[in-house]
Amino acid sequence: MPFVTIQVTREGTAPNRESVTAEEKAALIKGVSELLLNVLNKPLESTFVVIEEVDTENWGWGGQPVLEYRQQLADKRK
Numbered sequence: 001m002p003f004v005t006i007q008v009t010r011e012g013t014a015p016n017r018e019s020v021t022a023e024e025k026a027a028l029i030k031g032v033s034e035l036l037l038n039v040l041n042k043p044l045e046s047t048f049v050v051i052e053e054v055d056t057e058n059w060g061w062g063g064q065p066v067l068e069y070r071q072q073l074a075d076k077r078k
Contacts, residue, residue: 002036002047009066010053025051 006028010019020028029049036042061069 002040002042004032004036004047004049005052006032006049007052007054009059010055019053020051 008020012018032049033044033047036047059066
């Protein structure tokens with residue numbers, strides 16, 4: 001019985017969105033489940049997929065909160 005956890009940042013995929021949409025989550029669940037069926041022959045009904053949304057202030061990158069790190073990268077590109 002596969003149990004898959006997908007972690008995504010709570011940012012959305014377009015301007016003015018603050019999270020992944022229900023439709024995007026459904027596509028992730030379907031895609032992961034079908035991948036496990038096609039690659040490992042795991043039946044869809046035995047595959048569990050959990051999507052966790054992580055607030056941007058709850059993770060970091062490069063030793064910094066992620067928003068600070070991204071700003072630093074953007075400043076370097078200017």
